[in-house]
Amino acid sequence: MTTAAPTNTEPPKEQLRSTLRSHHLTMLAMGGVIGSGLFVGSGAGIGVAGPGIVLSYVAAGALTLLVMRMMAEMAAAYPSSGSFSVHAERAFGAWAGFTIGWMYWLTLVVVLALESTAAAVIVHSWLPAVPQWLLVLLFMAVFTAINLTEVANFGEFEFWFALIKVAAIVGFLLIGVLAIIGVLPGGDSGALDGDLLPHGWAGVAAGLTIAVPAFGGLEIVTIAAAESDDPARATGRAVRSAVWRIAIFYIGSMVVIVSLLPWSDEFLDVGPFAAVLDHIGVPAAAKIIELIVLIALLSALNANTYAAARMVFSLARRGQAPTLLARLSRTGVPWPAVLASAAFGFVGVVLNLLWPRTIFLHLLNAIGAVLLLVWILVACSQLRLRPRLPAASPVRMWGHPYLSWAALTAMVALLGLMAVRPDTRVQLISSAVLAAIVLTVGLIRGRRRIAATEK
Structure with a gap:
């Protein structure tokens, strides 16, 4: 495939405002990945890997660290x-930017529907008199409104959301450690008696396919960097601090869970955090975790609305989306991009409510492997762009090019693992079809633009 010359990136007119601070970016990076996937979804990983899920999260954390370092360098x-x-x-031309930009945007707007619906289900269980559709409408409207105001307001909301989630994880770890050492009840369950790898290394590998997507969301910090007061230094600082802390939170949480509960406990599938707290004897454990999951969902709804709007705004600025989406308000907010992203989120909500097991399920499968495809292209881009990057850049990739190639090889191997596992094969095939469609559209548009220019 020939490499097309890149189009202009982010024209200088009408810039976004640089009002996000470094503490906003740090908490955005940390909060972006601490979501319902950790609080609820990690139970599935424990089911396939047993205590070996700790090793799965160690490997996933190391891979995430390398990918984020490459992303931060660029x-x-x-x-x-x-x-x-x-x-x-x-690195590769307009076709590559078009393909990965639109795939990522489609992923975010589908996830918006999933998050708003899941949040509405939780609140509806507390307030059954309030229709679920009305709660979805309320959540979507509130966070669309937040994203239409100055970006600093978005940063403050996300800062406090993330702070609550981080505090919840720290509290869980402290309670868990106290139980393990015998200060609190529940530490004598014999959870680690017997085989630590009940499904062998194949189970650890299978756990990777669940652990890696759980780290998705960190990439939002590199999108937000464009609206920070010192993009170069703030990006590096946020990624450095967030990745290590998140790795500790994830790995530490898995260690606590498998130390206190047998990996085959039936309640782990429902929610491992709630199961552990209930085992220790924390009153109303299920309700506490339910509240934290709600906060995590609303935080993700806020962050993903922001990221979707900025991505499609950037595509419009580069001539790869309708030019209307490149407009800015007087406060520097890409309001048409926010409204367009939210609108497609509403469409996804309708599909989720009407056809959750047909059309919406196909959409979910189509975005299942997009994160990994994004990361692979990040590694390829970094390898291609490294010779062109300023030597004085405040962020440099460690052990280049060896660690870059190691990360790329690991991600390709993970794609292969998804291909052989029946439960992830459908996602991989659906995501590949989506990528092929978007790529084809991008190539056709590129050729038409070249033809128009030659005329």
């Missing part, structure tokens, strides 16, 4: 609201 050199889409375009 974001520090070329801060842009399009982030990895812009970097892919610089």
Whole structure:
């Protein structure tokens, strides 16, 4: 495939406002990945790997650390609201930026529907008199409104959301450690008696397919960097601090869970955090975790609305989306991009409510492997762009090019693992079909633009 010359990235007119601070970016990075996937979904990982899920999360955390370092290196050199889409375009041409940008945007707007619906289900269980559809409408309207105000307001909301989630994880770890050492009840369950790898290394590998997607969301910090007061330094600082802390939170949580409960406990599938707290004897454990999951969902709804709007705004600025979406308000907010992203989120909500097991399920499968495809293109872009990056950049990839190639090899191997596992094969095939469709559209558009230019 020939490499097309990249189009202009982020034209200088009408810039986004640089009002996000470093503490906003740090908490955005940390909060972006601490979601319902950790509080509820990690039970599935424990089911397939047993105590070996700890090793799965160690490997996933190491891979995430390398990918985020590569992403931060490019974001520090070329801060842009399009982030990895812009970097892919610089590295390989407009087709690459178009493909990964639109795939990521489609992923976010589908996830918006999932998150708003899940949040509505929780609140509806507390307030059954309030219709679920009305709660979805309320959540979508509130966070659309937040994203239409100054970006600093978004940053403050996300800062406090993330702080609550981090406090919840820290509290869980402290309670868990106290139980393990015998200060609190529940530490004598014999959870670690017997085989620590009940499904062998194959189980650990299978756990990777669940652990890696759980780290999705960190990439939002490189999108937000374009609206920070010091993009280069703030990006590196946020990624450095967030990745290590998140790895500790995830790995530490898994250690606590498998130390206190047998990996085959039937309640782990429902919610491992609630099961552990209930085992220790914490009153109303299920309700506490339910509240934290609600906060996590609303935080993700806020962050993903922001990221979707900035990505499609960047695509519009580069001529790869309707030019209307490149407009800014007087406060520097891409309001048409926010409204367009929220609108497609509403469409997804309708599909989820009407056809959850047909149309919406196909959409979920189609975005199942997009994160891994994004990460693979990040690694390819970093390897291609490294010789062009400023030598004085404040963020540099460790052990380049060896660790970059190691991360890329590991991700390709993970794709292979998804292909052989029946439960992930459908997601991989659906995501590949989506990628092929978007890529085809991007190539056709590129050829038409070249033909129009030659005329």
